[in-house]
Amino acid sequence: ETGVTQTPRHLVMGMTNKKSLKCEQHLGHNAMYWYKQSAKKPLELMFVYNFKEQTENNSVPSRFSPECPNSSHLFLHLHTLQPEDSALYLCASSQGHWSGRAGNEQFFGPGTRLTVL
Amino acid sequence: AQSVTQLDSQVPVFEEAPVELRCNYSSSVSVYLFWYVQYPNQGLQLLLKYLSGSTLVKGINGFEAEFNKSQTSFHLRKPSVHISDTAEYFCAVRFSGGYQKVTFGTGTKLQVIP
Numbered sequence: 001e002t003g004v005t006q007t008p009r010h011l012v013m014g015m016t017n018k019k020s021l022k023c024e025q026h027l028g029h030n031a032m033y034w035y036k037q038s039a040k041k042p043l044e045l046m047f048v049y050n051f052k053e054q055t056e057n058n059s060v061p062s063r064f065s066p067e068c069p070n071s072s073h074l075f076l077h078l079h080t081l082q083p084e085d086s087a088l089y090l091c092a093s094s095q096g097h098w099s100g101r102a103g104n105e106q107f108f109g110p111g112t113r114l115t116v117l
Numbered sequence: 118a119q120s121v122t123q124l125d126s127q128v129p130v131f132e133e134a135p136v137e138l139r140c141n142y143s144s145s146v147s148v149y150l151f152w153y154v155q156y157p158n159q160g161l162q163l164l165l166k167y168l169s170g171s172t173l174v175k176g177i178n179g180f181e182a183e184f185n186k187s188q189t190s191f192h193l194r195k196p197s198v199h200i201s202d203t204a205e206y207f208c209a210v211r212f213s214g215g216y217q218k219v220t221f222g223t224g225t226k227l228q229v230i231p
Contacts, residue, residue: 108160
């Protein structure tokens with residue numbers, strides 16, 4: 001595997017289900033991100049992790065719970081979601097800002113298409 | 118306030134014609150600028166970036182962009198588009214001091230017409 005991978009690619013769940021999205025990066029990066037991409041809306045940053053520590057939570061509802069066990073893996077645990085949470089969830093990684101290179105670009109995974117019924 | 122604007126939500130263009138996708142930003146601090154492309158059912162892929170130096174930046178797939186500080190713009194151009202360029206294009210800005218937080222525009226869908 002190369003780059004950033006995400007599983008599953010598609011997920012359909014009911015409002016009472018609990019599921020998890022997984023992201024893995026094979027780039028040696030130390031920062032990872034979750035984004036939400038909804039139709040006709042800008043890409044929304046949800047969470048940022050640097051060296052496994054959460055450094056940003058962009059006012060995300062508690063029904064979304066991130067977990068970063070190490071610099072290569074990132075999870076997004078989902079429970080009691082709402083239909084408006086249906087979207088494409090993108091994971092990305094980059095070098096951390098402590099590397100001193102503020103212009104480091106983010107590398108994105110293919111996303112998980114989530115549908116909440 | 119710091120923001121990124123992509124005025125055109127859709128741009129249709131005939132194959133082999135030139136195209137310009139517009140991006141403007143608002144900021145009181147220095148910026149780092151990026152263009153990403155998203156093909157259907159895929160994640161975002163970096164096309165090019167401006168960090169410093171020459172204001173004309175060349176990227177992959179024949180795209181280029183020019184940073185214009187006075188007009189706070191970073192428009193993306195290609196002299197001759199191909200069918201395979203049909204995709205959605207996102208302008209993104211990292212504001213100095215914003216660590217890894219990148220603000221994305223709403224995207225422009227480029228439709229290349231055969």
